[in-house]
Amino acid sequence: MNDNGHGRYVYCIAEASEKLSLGGIGLDGNEVYTIPAEGLCAIVHNCPAQPYSSENKEVVYSWVISHQKVVEVALDRFGTVLPMTFDTIIHNVDGGGAEDNICRWLVDEGDELKRKLGHLKDKEEYGVQVLWEPKAIASMLARNNPEITELEEEIKSKPKGLAYMYRQRLEKLLKEEVGKESERVFKDFYRRIEECAVEIKVGHTKKEQDKQMLMNLSCLVPSGGTEPLANELEKIDNMDGFSVRFTGPWPPYSFVTGDQ
Amino acid sequence: MEPTRELHGTLSDLLDRVLDKGLVVSADLIITLSGIPLIAVNLKATMAGMETMLEHGLMRDWDESIRSHEQETRQSKAALVARN
Numbered sequence: 001m002n003d004n005g006h007g008r009y010v011y012c013i014a015e016a017s018e019k020l021s022l023g024g025i026g027l028d029g030n031e032v033y034t035i036p037a038e039g040l041c042a043i044v045h046n047c048p049a050q051p052y053s054s055e056n057k058e059v060v061y062s063w064v065i066s067h068q069k070v071v072e073v074a075l076d077r078f079g080t081v082l083p084m085t086f087d088t089i090i091h092n093v094d095g096g097g098a099e100d101n102i103c104r105w106l107v108d109e110g111d112e113l114k115r116k117l118g119h120l121k122d123k124e125e126y127g128v129q130v131l132w133e134p135k136a137i138a139s140m141l142a143r144n145n146p147e148i149t150e151l152e153e154e155i156k157s158k159p160k161g162l163a164y165m166y167r168q169r170l171e172k173l174l175k176e177e178v179g180k181e182s183e184r185v186f187k188d189f190y191r192r193i194e195e196c197a198v199e200i201k202v203g204h205t206k207k208e209q210d211k212q213m214l215m216n217l218s219c220l221v222p223s224g225g226t227e228p229l230a231n232e233l234e235k236i237d238n239m240d241g242f243s244v245r246f247t248g249p250w251p252p253y254s255f256v257t258g259d260q
Numbered sequence: 261m262e263p264t265r266e267l268h269g270t271l272s273d274l275l276d277r278v279l280d281k282g283l284v285v286s287a288d289l290i291i292t293l294s295g296i297p298l299i300a301v302n303l304k305a306t307m308a309g310m311e312t313m314l315e316h317g318l319m320r321d322w323d324e325s326i327r328s329h330e331q332e333t334r335q336s337k338a339a340l341v342a343r344n
Contacts, residue, residue, distance in 0.1 A: 007291060013283070049291050061271065064278045085282035089292045101289055126263055127273045203276070226263065234261040246263045247270045253277035257284060 003253060007049035007089045008035070008042070008098040011070040011107070012251070014078035015117050016041045020221075022073055027052060027066045035105040038110045041235050043074045043081075044102070071251045080121045082113060083251040108229065116256060118136040123198060126248035130189055131211040132176055136241035141177045142182045148173060186215055189236060198230035201254040211243070218254035 010025065014220070016040055022032040031043035054060050062111045066088060071083045092098050106113070144146045148170065194200060197219040205213040221229055230246070235246040264270060 010285070059282060061275075064275055067278050068274055070322045083278075083282045085284055088283075088285055090289050091286065093288065097263075105285065105289055127270075136296065164317045206272075230261050230263070237261055246261055247273050248263045248265065250273075250277060253281040256282060 003155050005045045006098060007046045007091045008044040008102055009052075010084045010088045010090060011043045011045075011067060012074050012081040012083045013113055013117070014041055014043065014074055014081045014092050015039060015114065016078050017219060022070070023068055023074060023184075024075070025066070027063050027106070032070050035099055035102050037106040040106045040113055042102045043070065043108060044090075045213060047089060049089065049098075051087050051089060053087075062214050068251075070257060075251055080117050081251060082116055082120070082256045083253050084121055115171065120220075120252045120255060123252070124249035125252045126214070126219045126221055126224075126226065126229065126237075126246065127250065128217045128219055128229075129210060129245040129247075130214045130244065131216045131243045132185075133181075133241045137181060138178050139183060140241065144175060145177060148177070183213060185242075189215060192232050192236075193217065193229065196232055199255060203254075214242075217248075220252065220255050223249075 009030075011026075011032065014034075016034065017036045018034060018041070019036050021036055022034075022043070024031050026032040026045035027047075030047065032043060032045050034041040034043055052063055054063075058172060067086055071081060074081050091096050093101065096104070151170045151173070155163045155170065158166055162184050183207040190200075199215055199220040201218040203218060205216050207213070219229060231245050233244045247248070
């Protein structure tokens with residue numbers, strides 16, 4: 001069965017009433033256009049009523065990149081958008097076509113969508129990831145901790161078997177100290193970054209080669225107002241054993257869900 | 261320091277955002293992912309990263325609280341997918 005055109009892949013929502021085409025910039029080159037209702041519009045393309053899904057990473061990447069490009073084009077054109085999560089496809093249910101359903105959704109949720117758009121107006125999302133090198137931090141902590149330096153000294157004079165036990169104790173102690181230190185710097189950095197952002201979302205930390213991610217934040221910042229954040233991040237980046245990844249501006253993916 | 265938008269360095273950040281975040285529409289209007297593909301795979305990768313951090317004994321307290329929050333969010337998202 002050819003059901004092409006029965007679904008609408010939604011990229012984002014904007015505050016605009018025009019019905020217009022943004023060209024063939026969608027997933028797989030599909031034509032992207034707006035469906036307006038109630039002063040809002042959904043930016044969509046026509047698709048079969050089935051999800052985009054692939055085992056092939058490259059294919060998924062290219063879709064995700066296309067999704068992002070459409071959202072960015074819409075962002076440039078309409079100023080503020082609510083980006084949708086990937087694979088949001090509205091279909092024809094309850095006898096209505098997909099397009100009717102989108103209009104009904106825009107009408108029903110209009111106030112909430114407009115409130116969210118208002119909250120995000122003139123603001124941008126930035127990604128902030130602080131990485132650290134636990135080994136470098138551990139050796140620094142070891143130098144400044146008398147209990148650890150003492151243990152290290154004792155190990156040197158102990159016979160093999162006993163030295164092994166001391167080393168175990170030393171490692172446990174170091175691990176605890178690194179844990180305490182991570183909590184301390186997390187709180188310190190968070191407090192400093194918080195002062196430079198309107199809102200912060202804390203994300204999962206991920207493993208990187210040789211380094212560990214200490215914090216993974218999304219920060220909502222006034223448009224054109226990144227300087228305080230950039231300066232604070234530069235200070236952290238310049239600290240021994242720490243580095244910062246600063247990305248963006250992103251469409252506000254991290255700030256459209258939950259209660260804002 | 262200047263933020264970067266260069267695609268090569270930010271692909272994982274992009275995937276995190278587009279696959280795991282963004283606005284979600286109520287389940288009765290959308291078609292869902294048959295056979296649990298994209299989101300679940302990505303979720304696994306993120307969780308694996310977190311387990312590693314916990315193994316190293318890092319940030320147990322706040323990780324726990326973030327984790328429970330994240331899980332709630334994801335469960336509601338999963339429920340959304342399952343309902344269709």
